[in-house]
Amino acid sequence: MDKLVELLTVGTKWFSDKADAADLAILDKRINERAAEGWELVTYDYMATSMQIKGAFVITFRKEK
Template sequence: MWTYKSDVLETSVKWFKDSANREDLERLDDLINSRANEGWEFVTHSYMPNVTATRSAILVTFRKEQ
């Protein structure tokens, strides 16, 4: 059995096309490493663009064996 946990990580700006800034990537790495230290395994991520706002977000999902 697995327990799943998802985090929403807001980006600092909207990403156009497939580009991202270094700061956002470092924050994503920090989140993944932080959760790994807590025993969570990275499962998947998904970019959530927000065309009407100045920022978008990344949905990051982790799992941990019960």
């Protein structure tokens, strides 16, 4: 089984109610692109930076060989 871990940088404060719909659209697009390549989504999580201004999604996929 192959594993793919990606870091998708976003520019909003996800711990507040100011989430940007464009960032969600980018995440959705990335998941759909990988699915079209045969990758299965395992998990994703938001990771804040130390400044709490920007953050990133850590996305993990897997693919059967």
